[in-house]
Amino acid sequence: MSRTVARVSGLTKRYGSFTALDAVDFSLDEHRIYGLLGRNGAGKTTIMQLLTGQIFPNGGELEVFGRTPAEHGDVLRKLCFIAEAQRYPEDFAPIHVFKAAPWFFENWDAEFAERLVADFRLPVKRRIKKLSRGQLSAVGVIVGLASRAELTFFDEPYLGLDAVARHIFYDRLLEDYAEHPRTVVLSTHLIDEVANLLEHVILIDQGKILLDRDADEVRGSATTVAGPKQSVERFVEGRTIIGREGLGGLASVTIDGRLDQDERVRAAEAGLELAPVSLQQLIIHLTGTDLTEASARTEQEVAA
Numbered sequence: 567m568s569r570t571v572a573r574v575s576g577l578t579k580r581y582g583s584f585t586a587l588d589a590v591d592f593s594l595d596e597h598r599i600y601g602l603l604g605r606n607g608a609g610k611t612t613i614m615q616l617l618t619g620q621i622f623p624n625g626g627e628l629e630v631f632g633r634t635p636a637e638h639g640d641v642l643r644k645l646c647f648i649a650e651a652q653r654y655p656e657d658f659a660p661i662h663v664f665k666a667a668p669w670f671f672e673n674w675d676a677e678f679a680e681r682l683v684a685d686f687r688l689p690v691k692r693r694i695k696k697l698s699r700g701q702l703s704a705v706g707v708i709v710g711l712a713s714r715a716e717l718t719f720f721d722e723p724y725l726g727l728d729a730v731a732r733h734i735f736y737d738r739l740l741e742d743y744a745e746h747p748r749t750v751v752l753s754t755h756l757i758d759e760v761a762n763l764l765e766h767v768i769l770i771d772q773g774k775i776l777l778d779r780d781a782d783e784v785r786g787s788a789t790t791v792a793g794p795k796q797s798v799e800r801f802v803e804g805r806t807i808i809g810r811e812g813l814g815g816l817a818s819v820t821i822d823g824r825l826d827q828d829e830r831v832r833a834a835e836a837g838l839e840l841a842p843v844s845l846q847q848l849i850i851h852l853t854g855t856d857l858t859e860a861s862a863r864t865e866q867e868v869a870a
């Protein structure tokens with residue numbers, strides 16, 4: 567059985583009369599990659615700041631490696647938090663950040679950091695305030711990866727990183743995680759890009775947990791049916807529709823729930839293709855009203 571590295575229960579954070587986090591319960595197991603997902607302002611950064619001892623809760627229990635993080639230096643040394651707008655001392659260049667890193671991270675791998683510098687083509691001697699937005703994000707990503715902290719938080723780490731650099735990040739994270747398992751919590755809005763990386767999904771909305779499940783279970787919880795429009799519409803009749811796309815005579819409709827064997831045979835006979843739902847589509851459905859309203863409208867249009 568895997569060890570729990572962090573556990574929160576009834577965790578509440580208020581800013582004045584505004585409740586940013588409302589009695590939240592969840593736990594993080596060792597050696598897993600978690601996606602902490604949710605819309606803007608959902609409470610993701612707040613959770614990460616609480617778990618890394620940067621802010622204090624107004625209520626509930628919070629335990630990281632069995633202790634309250636803010637009060638225990640030995641716990642903080644096992645943590646790495648890469649914030650969206652990570653700040654560094656004035657006049658530091660990346661090389662100074664990487665030289666200082668072993669003081670903060672006991673597992674720091676300088677050679678790995680050097681390889682990452684080459685991968686990201688980072689000018690290590692240039693002052694941080696002169697770096698481009700993407701290069702600044704690369705500094706954080708390198709620290710997050712090469713620190714090999716037992717519990718690493720990446721909060722939207724790649725603002726400004728181009729597509730190539732983002733994929734280097736995903737590849738290196740997976741390779742290094744395979745060799746040095748640890749717990750990683752990744753908060754991102756680029757859900758489709760990271761979907762294959764995630765082993766577990768925690769979805770938060772307006773300070774409450776909407777979903778806390780194994781990523782494979784989430785992916786299997788809905789199905790996309792694609793093919794000729796009329797056949798698709800006939801097949802999905804009476805089911806809960808999560809999303810709908812179409813082009814010319816073709817349609818792709820996502821329905822809630824699994825299909826049984828008979829339904830799969832019927833779909834094949836009707837020339838329809840079935841695919842598991844994309845994580846992004848499911849999350850848009852669970853946290854947004856736009857798509858649901860849009861599909862309700864489309865359903866009415868189809869019915870008319």
Ligand SMILES: Nc1ncnc2c1ncn2[C@@H]1O[C@H](COP(=O)(O)OP(=O)(O)OP(=O)(O)O)[C@@H](O)[C@H]1O
Pocket residue numbers: 581584586604605606607608609610611612613
């Ligand atoms: N210091 C603060 N004072 C007042 N409100 C705050 C403070 N910090 C955060 N909030 C509010 O708490 C809520 C949660 O913020 P949080 O930064 O955790 O969201 P998030 O899920 O990380 O969002 P995003 O995806 O946009 O980064 C937001 O409504 C935010 O405005």
